[in-house]
Amino acid sequence: MKYKNYQLFWLVVLRVTIGWHFLYEGMVKLINPNWSSVGFLLDSEGFLSGVFKSMAANAGLLQWIDWINIWGLIAIGIGLILGIFCRVAISGGVLLLAMYYLSHPPFVGLSYAMPTEGSYLIVNKVLIEMITMIVLLVFPTSKFIGVDRLIFSRK
């Protein structure tokens, strides 16, 4: 794929800002000894809420989920900012965001205890961030700007 310079620039800016967001979300959870995904999982509504609630009920699984959230967010954040293994990082991010979205879908008739900062109907910022990341998968940049350029040798 070939980009014009200004196209590449804005795609990288998008990638780096999303990376920043992931990294900070992960770090905040890392330094809070009381953070756990349990409240978020229990607040789940919609057609998959049973799955998410049973995740919360399983103490062993819950520890693992907490771990994957903290370190997953951090790793994805670094991956996006520096452009390291970016394809894997973005795919992981899409997966995490899909879980967040599906556990709290802003569908008609569902309401949540967890506060949101805006007004959403079906589409919320989680969904938008997820789709944006899919766009980044379709328009990859890390092999031009990013450590991946050094890792993967060109054809």
Place this chain on the structure above:
Amino acid sequence: MSEEKNKNINRRDVLKGLVTLPVAGAFAYSWYQKQKLTQMLKNALNDEINLDEEQLAFSAESTNNKQLRLGIIGTGGRGRHLLMAAGFVHPETIDDWKYWAKENKTDKRYEEYMQQEDLNLVVTGVCDIYENNAEKGLKASANSFRNGIEGKMGNTPTRYNNYQDLLAADNIDAVIIATPDHWHGTITIASAKAGKHVYCEKPMTWTVQETYDVVNAVKDNNIVFQLGHQNRQTESHFKARQAYEKGLLGKVNLIEVTTNRNSPGGAWQYHIPENANSNNIDWNQFIGPAPWHDFSLERFFRWRCWWDYSTGLSGDLFTHEFDAMNQILDLGIAESAMASGGIYYYKDGRTVPDVLQMTFEYPSRDLSLLYSASLASNKKRGKTIMGHDAFMEVGGDLKLYADPGSTKYKEKIEEGIIDPKLPLYSFTPGMKQVDAITSPTEQYFAGRGLLYTYRGGKRVDTSHLHIKEWVNCIRTGKQPSCNVDQGFEEAMTAHMGTLSYHENRKVFWDADKQQIV
């Protein structure tokens, strides 16, 4: 582009490969700045409040040195909960819990019960005047191995038809009393005289006179008495007491405690079993010290609705709130009380009010204690302790907010270190736990820290801890946290409110003569 150029990493590649590295640096720097500010604010706050965030650990005290033989008088709903807290659950309930644990993974009742400490108790006597309850009490008491109906059972205790016979038994060291209110005093006194240690449900007494008699009987016979205010074990209440003792609230001038419920069960319209009748209920014994009334299923099962057997909102629900405040602030008996209210919603023939306001004055402490209750509105209000410098909301958790007009925190508020909109201190035990609470009445009690609390981060039944403390005290000769002196303060204050309601006047406590005037 040539082959040669593509294979080697040149300077241009390195530059483009690492061009976003400064962003990572910017992140690290912003993170550091933010953490520094947070830490500075936190340190400044810690200097001010200096409360530890430690969770309460399990008490290491040994409880197992000698098996204690229990009798239970009254095995209705509350009595059976206390049996469970002591380690005895009806086998069908165990099967139910197992079933629900399979159906719903957040249902941890079975798991938590199996983890409940074995207090090395045995139930040797059961007394209830309603066949069905006595039967359930016997089945639960025999279940010393915590099995379902298919499992092995322990010895079935002796069933007694009246409490006097139970108290005369040699093989009983201590009794749990969970009868209607009008029997609490009489049976406690008889138990003390028989030399049995007593765990009695709240309120301690039904009449003012009994209150003195209970104190004398307990002290003269040197028994260990615990009043059933399990809030004494609630973790957040210990933190609230610490905060108060450290003076974080400034001068406390008003305490507001409340009751809000809005369901028939919450308003004491309990279910009346279809097969209950005068043949399987010992009505004469139920009446006991109460004025005579012909047999009535309603009065038997919904006794809380009639003054003839009940102590109304004051004795039944205010006492929980009062004892919590007495635990946190050492309030003692109020110097005066003024009450008003009425039967405004549940016009079902009851004589006790369903809406009640009571104001208790403590002029020597420069504070008022306000109680406000409705059994027909679920508006969420909690327990709030208001001081000049901060106010504190106490329930299962604890939140302390600085007052914008505070003198103590004035500078720190101006410097932006303290934000009055955010809690200055908050304590939420068991944050990483799953809570599965079912009925509205359960939610009411859980929100007040009356159903369970946390030790070492694990959820435990407060009633279990309260019984454990009582059992420990019997074994070691110490005084429990809600002993007969606290009970005297609880009962007298509640009686003052009730008396004020009945007589429609302000009543006073004469501290010298130790009587209500």
